[in-house]
Every structure is written in structure tokens, then in C-alpha cells.
Amino acid sequence: MPGHRTGSAFVCGFPRRRRWSVFSTVATYPRGSHMSSLENPYRRVLVVDDNPALHDDFEKVLRSPRQGSECDALAASLFGDGVTSDAPDGFELDHALQGMEGVELVRAAVEQKRPYGAAFVDVRMPPGIDGVETIERMWAIDPKLLCVVCTAYSDYSLAEMRARLKGKGSFLLLKKPFDPVEVQQLAATLSEMRQFENQAGLRREELERMVAERTQQLRLLAETDPLTHLPNRASFLDALQKCVVKRQFASRSESAVLFIDLDNFKLINDTLGHGAGDQLLAELAKRIRSHIRSNDMVFSVGGSLPARLGGDEFAILIDDLNHTSHADEIAQRLQTALQDPIEIGGRKLFVSASIGIALIDSETTDAMDVLRRADTAMYAAKRAGKNQVQTYVPGMKIEANNQLDLETNLRSALDNDEFELYLQPIVRLESQAIAGFETLLRWRGKDGRLRLPGEFILATEESGLIVRIGKWVLRRACEIVANHRANHGEDLHLSVNFSRRQLIETTFIEDVRNIIEEFDVPPSCFNFEITESAMIADARITYGAIKELRDLGVGIHLDDFGVGMSSLSSLRNFPITAIKIDRCFISGEDGLCDLTLVEAILSIAEALDLSVIAEGIETEDQLAALRSMGCTFGQGHLLGYPMPVDEALGRLREGKQSESLRSMIPRLAPPINAPGTASTDVPPSISAVQR
Secondary structure (H helix, E strand, C coil): CCEEEECCEEEECCCCCCCEEECCCCCCCCCCCCCCCCCCCCCEEEEECCCHHHHHHHHHHHHCCCCCCCCCHHHHHHHCCCCCCCCCCCCEEEEECCHHHHHHHHHHHHHCCCCCCEEEEECCCCCCCCHHHHHHHHHHHCCCCCEEEEECCCCCCHHHHHHHHCCCCCEEEEECCCCHHHHHHHHHHHHHHHHHHHHHHHHHHHHHHHHHHHHHHHHHHHHECCCCCCECHHHHHHHHHHHHHHHHHCCCCEEEEEEEEECCHHHHHHHHCHHHHHHHHHHHHHHHHHCCCHHHCCCCECCECCEEEECCEEEEEEEEECCCHHHHHHHHHHHHHCCCCEEECCEEECCCEEEEEEEECCCCCCHHHHHHHHHHHHHHHHHCCCCCEEECCCCCCCCHHHHHHHHHHHHHHHHCCCEEEEEEEEEECCCCCEEEEEEEEEEECCCCCEECHHHCHHHHHHHCHHHHHHHHHHHHHHHHHHHHHHHHCCCCCEEEECCHHHHCCCCHHHHHHHHHHHHCCCHHHEEEEEEHHHHHCCHHHHHHHHHHHHHHCCEEEEEEECCCCCCHHHHHHCCCCEEEECHHHHCCCCCCCCHHHHHHHHHHHHHCCCEEEECCCCCHHHHHHHHHCCCCEECCCCCCCCEEHHHHHHHHHCCCCCHHHHHHHHHHCCCCCCCCCCCCCCCCCCCHHHC
């Protein structure tokens, strides 16, 4: 047979003489995929030939079953030996005697949304355009049209045809005389190919629509608090930063942030349970929303205000205040709205809230600073007796008594050696071999409870104790490396977090150099992690410190990359050696990895010859995605929790191939001669040591 099906592919065979050749890739189709003309709208065939008799023969071969009548002499000369062959299913045929007629038929078919499945085009059609030009013009109208070039041996050569049509579309070459079965199989195969291509396109469009809808849903989830359906903290901060920037260029008016915190919420939560607490927060959100007039909320966050920052904390962003007193009026109106009892579980609850106000003017540059000031004012309202409204003024103390007690206890903890270092593995994602550790600070108080940095690190920053604690951390890290070298004869690589406050300390570099020399350990064993905002704030000072650290041989890792305000110029100008992708891109609220952003970050890092460490890997899916994108290093609970030093080093010895540490050195500590400087105003940040 000239054509037959075998396995899952449709194979176009050749008769005794090779009369046609395939220039395009032939797609495979499932067994039994043949479609009737009703099922396949592409069983429409266009015949373009200047010989009317040839059109009659195409009609006999393709339109309907032959009735056994013998072909005339012309048909025999064209199709060879008078072979009869019935088309199993008829085709709808259109005819054109000249190339331009065929081009117009193709145009009409596309406009009517009934394109042809295949076109048989003769090469020589005097006096009009030839078949090759005809095909070129038809493809300009319908690029997906599959064409069969009908030619005699004296027409264009194969090389000439390729040269004319190469790269413009797919076509077949059919030499005259040809077999009816060849024509039938070509028509059937090409029409089915066009149909399958159309179905695939429709399916692709449907999948793209579903992906777009799901992406929008995920974006909404990422920006919305699930309990109150208000914008969450991240969404609010994004809008707040935009407002801050806007105020810098529109100085005639001001904006304000209201920071709202329920009074005695912990008592309600502990007494009635978390379920009742959640109901109370949801009802509070409704009241805040309903009692803020639309003209109070010109600047919207995701289409709605206020926002829930977390726990029992809410915030409202008010833009374009007519007068600064307007913010105080809104706060008073909110407190009045909360005076009515809220019924939870058949019980009436009377609640109040303390509200702090921070104004935003043209001098404001930092969204986080605005939120902190509003938070400070809110605590001042609580200290004033709760159920109060306070507007931030310089000199307000943050929980003055508690802050003083905390600072006293921290100084005592430092003197009494109550701090500990925990180590969290940084691993090579491909082999999951440990490449190093990040050092994380813990405070074990006199009561034996282990406290995470989030409970005390802000107080250390504000009090300046972070400088002394930072020295203790580095000294302890050097001690761990020195002991490991002495006991096992190999280097150990540790990442140590440093804050902006430490970087700008005048003796910082000297202290680092002295401590490393005291323990006689290579500086290349250490990578200092610095957040984006800490690095870019006071850029001239921090750049000098970072440059000296690199000259010393210490690696510099840009921590929490992607959540601050870093720019490509910052990555290029600051002498950093690696970036750490923030966990928010790796494990969002849906647990999925933001592939697009991660791939973009990896591409930037590769272009700048920077190593990349992905933070917050918690699932196998996230690990697999990062591996597939070529991310080299990672850390997270899936790969290892923060653990005591002895446990961490024991895990390293038990099977994580210590030689993998040596291969990490050139990747995590590129050459020291890094380029220039950068100066971008961004907010200061507390140290990444909080984790």
C-alpha cells in the first residue's frame, strides 16, 4: 500500500517510484484517530491548477466514492495505470484555475473561519503567478495551511523549492503522475493534522485561561488575610510605600497611618478560646470597614481598606488629608463604633482599642518607619490608660517600663553567658550534602525557656547591645571553626548575620579582624549575611565596611533578597558573593514556589557570577522545582532545622561528605576584587539573625 497505519503513527509510504517527498516533520496520531467530514471541519481541500480536467479527477478521487467507471486517458496519464481508488470519506473541494484565485479563496475561508485542511497547488500556471508564489501568498494569509506542491519532473528542482519556501511553512512535494491513493492519504493526513493542531491550540488557550484565573486567585490569597478578608501586612506595606513615594512629590497635603490594637484581647482569647477570638477579630474588621467613609480611603489597598497586620493589630492608610486633625477625627469615630457590644457565642463583649497615628509628609522616606511610629504611638495610648488615641511625636518611648526591663535582662544574659548558637544546614540541592551552616542566635533565660530572636532582637538594636552581642556571636563562631579544624583537620564554613547597626560601628572591621586572628582561623571560612535594606541604607558607610570585609577574605551574602528595595546597580556595585532568595518566593501561603521570579533571580545571579542560596525550602515539590531551575544551594526545614552545635556537627560527620565543603569555597567566595559603590535610600532593617 502507498500509505498505511502502524502502531501509533500514520506513515506516508511510497509507491514503486518515489513521487513525493516530505519537507516537514510528520506528526504522530493515535490509532483510530480518523475523522469523518462531520467530525473534522478541516476536511476541506483547495485545488489550484490551470488544467480543468485535473480538477475533475480530484473530484473523482476525493469528493465521493468512485462508481467503478474507468478513468479517461488524461486521468490515466495523470494518475497512472488507470488505478481506481475509493475515498473512504468525502472531502469538500474548492477549485481555482489561477494562483490569485486560490489566494482569494484562502482569504475568504479564513474570514469565514472555515480554513482549508490542505491545498494541492500546481507549479506551472501561466499566465499568472506560479505555484511557489501562490503558496507564499496563501501562507501570508493562513500560516498554518498545509500545502502539497504538484510538479512534473521538468519543474523546479528540490533545492530550488526549498530555497523559495524554507522557513515559511510546511509542504509536501508530489511528483506527476501520482497515484489516487497517495492523493487520498495526503488529503486525509493533512486535514487530520490541521484538526489536531486546532484542538491542541484550543486546549492550550483553555489551559492558559485556567492558569491566569488560578494565578489571580493565588495573588488574591497572597495579599489577603484569610480570617477577615482584608488586605494583609505585606499588601498594606506595599501600598504604604507607594503612598510614601507619592508624598515626596505631592507636598501640599499629608497622609496618615492609624495603628489599631484591641485592648485586653489576650484575656478574651485565653478565656473564651481562639475560636471566639477569631470571631471577635472578624466582627471588628467589619465595623472598621463600615465606619470608615469612602472619602476617608482615597488610597486603596487591593481595592479595600483597612488591613489586618496580624494578631489583633489593624491599620488604616488615609491619603490626602484635608488637615492633620482629620486623622484624629477618624480615630475617634472608630472608637465610638467599637463602644457597642459584640455578641460572641451568645455572650456580649465590650471591647475597646488603642489607636496610634503617624503622619506621612514629604520628608518621609520609609514605609516601615511610618508603621513603627504608628506602633509607638499606639503603645503610648496603651500606657495612657488604653482606649486612647495618640499621635506620634519625637521622644515617645516604646513600652518604656517593659523595654527597660528587657534591656536589663539582656545585659545580664550577656554577662552570664545565657546566649547560645544554633546551626542550620546549608546544603547542595543536587546531592543534599551539607555545604555549611548558618549561625542563629538563641537566648536561654534563667527560667530555662529558649527564646527566639524575634522576642528580643529589636531591643538589642535600639539599645545598641547588638554590637556586643554581635562580637559574642562571631567569637563563638570562630571557636566552633577552630575546634572543628583541630579535631578533624578540615575547614567548616559558617554564615553569620550582621545588622546595619553593626556595619556602621567605627570599630567593626577592626573587631572582626582581631577576633578572627585570635582564633587563627581562615577568614574564607565565614560568610557574613547582610539584608538588602541594611546594605543599601547609609550606602557609603556600609560599602566601605563590606569592601574591607571582602579584602579580608570574608564572603558577603545578600540576605532576604527580593523583599527590600535593592536594584541591579546595587548587585553590580556592592562586592557581594552570593544572594539568598527570600523564603516568601520559595514557600508562599499556598506552599508553591514562585517559579517566574525565582528563575529571574537565578538568571540575574548567573549573569553577575553570584552564587544563590534559596531559603525556606519546606516541601519536596519546592526542592524539585529549585533543582530543575539550577539553584545550587538551599536551606529550610525540609533540609534541616536549626539545631545545637554538637548535633549539627554530628550530622555532618555521619554522612554528609565533608569534602563537599571544600567545593563550596569557589562558589560562595568569588575573587575579592569586586567593583564599585551604590547609594540607594532604603529603610534600615533589623538583623536577619531573628530567624
